[in-house]
Amino acid sequence: MRGLGSWLPRAALLSRSRPPPWSSPRAWLGSACPEEAPAPPAAAEEWAPEPVSWPERLADLVTPLWRLDYEQQLRVKEEALRGLLDKLEGRLRALGSADAEAGALCSRLRPFLPSPVIDGYRNKSNFAIRQGPDGRPRTVGYVLGSRREPRPVCVQAGHLRHIPEGHQRVARCYEAFLRQSPLDPYGDGQGGGHWHELTVRSARRGHTMAIVACHPQQLSPDELRAHREQLREFFTRGPGEVCGLTSLYFQEHRPCSPGQVCYQLLAGEPHIFEDLPGLKIRISPGAFFQINPDAVEVLYRVVGELSGLDPDTLLLDLSQGTGATSLSLAQHTAQVLSTGLVGQAVEDARWTAAFNGITNWEFHADHVDNVVPQLIKSQEAGQSLVAMVDPSRTGLSNQVVRALRNCRAIRRLVFVSCYPGGKAKRNFLELCCPPDPDKDLLGEPFVLRQAVPVDMFPHTLHYELVLLFTSI
Structure with a gap:
């Protein structure tokens, strides 16, 4: 099997002059899905030149193998796995294991x-809200930043190969809702604002669930109820109806009973089924x-x-x-x-x-x-x-x-x-x-x-x- 350096130059995340994004805690902040956070392969700094666009930078960070054909992707993963097993074998030998002979x-x-489905396979996506690269303050997508950026920006995720179109549609509609809402998005580290991240879940039988998180701050129960109703109207009778949601949930950030999260069903069915x-x-x-x-x-x-x-x-x-x-x-x-x-x-x-x-x-x-x-x-x-x-x-x-x-x-x-x-x-x-x-x-x-x-x-x-x- 050839080494990574022999055929991976096209799949770059970074130039040699720039530190890898995982060296900065603010490099990948946009989705709460930990399986997307890339683990750096060997010699990652030797990959291709720095991408020229924000969408490419996001794709290279969240889906670092997207430029390779699927057979090559599997070869990258197998080589990394063999290296991991070799290291574990060495550790076992050092511990005196009798079952750790070489190889x-x-x-x-x-x-x-292999996965039977290569593109659009995710049944859960998390989207954040921040200012976009164009300066628009209520952009829904993935937050991208590095040591070179004065502040993180939110890049729309429509180009990411692993996110299905149905999830992207809900994100676009949520962005449209935010831009007509009088409430501000929840500020990162600032403690102000209300509208928080969006989670979209789906199942192969066509079910789609949207979960909108919100921090009530100082809103009265009546005020919060009014904004929940605006959200419900938007997705059931307004522009968001195009999403065809099976379930619409409102997730309130407030103290709940131990081990519980405050989910409130606004419309549709309480569950989806796979x-x-x-x-x-x-x-x-x-x-x-x-x-x-x-x-x-x-x-x-x-x-x-x-x-x-x-x-x-x-x-x-x-x-x-x-x-x-x-x-x-x-x-x-x-x-x-x-x-x-x-x-x-x-x-x-x-x-x-x-x-x-x-x-x-x-x-x-x-x-x-x-x-x-x-x-x-x-x-x-x-x-x-x-x-x-x-x-x-x-x-x-x-x-x-x-x-x-x-x-x-x-x-x-x-x-x-x-x-x-x-x-x-x-x-x-x-x-x-x-x-x-x-x-x-x-x-x-x-x-x-x-x-x-x-x-x-x-x-x-x-x-x-x-x-x-x-x-x-």
Whole structure:
């Protein structure tokens, strides 16, 4: 495989004279979607000359591989993944692992599984409000800035390849609404203003949900109610009607009960629904669901294959989100116990289980340290225990890693990581290193058997990595 420098010069983010954007905390501020924030590849400063336009600068930052054909994109990601596995292998050797001979981890890497959809695949987009490059103060898009800019500017996102036209249409309409509203946008760091970011969610069956955030500041309840009504009228009977929204939510920035966000349904249905093979999934405005629904089907198929489930298996799901992964696997196993859900996702998962007639799925709000011993005691004779984790970009907590490592009944562990180059590296080492009493890692180490990358995020440097670990 050729190195990055041999064919990537066209895919530049920056000139050699300019520091990379990820070196500045204000370089990428526009969307709240962390999977878009680019992780710098090796020798990033050697990429092409500085783009000449704001749209190109934004595209190169948010979707840094967009100039390459899709086959080349996958080669970039595979080369980066092999480098990561080589580094992890070296760390394991330094820790004294018996399963870290040279090339061992890369030999267990399977080929990249491509996304079935390359463009417009996102089912969730976040848009900010700032002054545009042309000086217009109420521009909706992604905020772009660097050390060279006196202040960040907001660039419209209509040219970004991964955002569907339906999301872009809602953003354009929201911008039109802002320019007729007497309220100012919420000021960055200034504490004033009201209208905040826009979130657009969608599903393949044609559902579209818009969530408009607003800071009430000193508005009275009656004043805030009047502006909510203007927003509702704009999107249901005014110019925004062209968006065909299934759901319109108003998200008020004010104190709410612990773990809750203040969502108020202004128009339409309270939920949107996604269809997977044999499963209808309910999605609330604040619940997580994977960004690329077509690639999700590929991901769930891989997880099912690596889990090795059968009618005598007890599946422990420590994943976040709406519980869709374990619910899709419930028909292949004896019982599913889920502990990783929070907030609206709990009710979404319960609805999904009931609607689809799934009776062997249960949610436990207890901490994993308390759940695992209960599972071991309740296991029926001959029943195997498989654990599945799909943490956020922050990885698994130390408590969860210790619980998994010290539970001798877990013979198989499936780890799904959306950011293997981040905190997941620490999780990998702690799962596979020799016993370490100082860290309370007393059980025998897990062994990596297979690593399957799934491209969930075309045009970006990110992907999902499914790791199969087994006990020795």
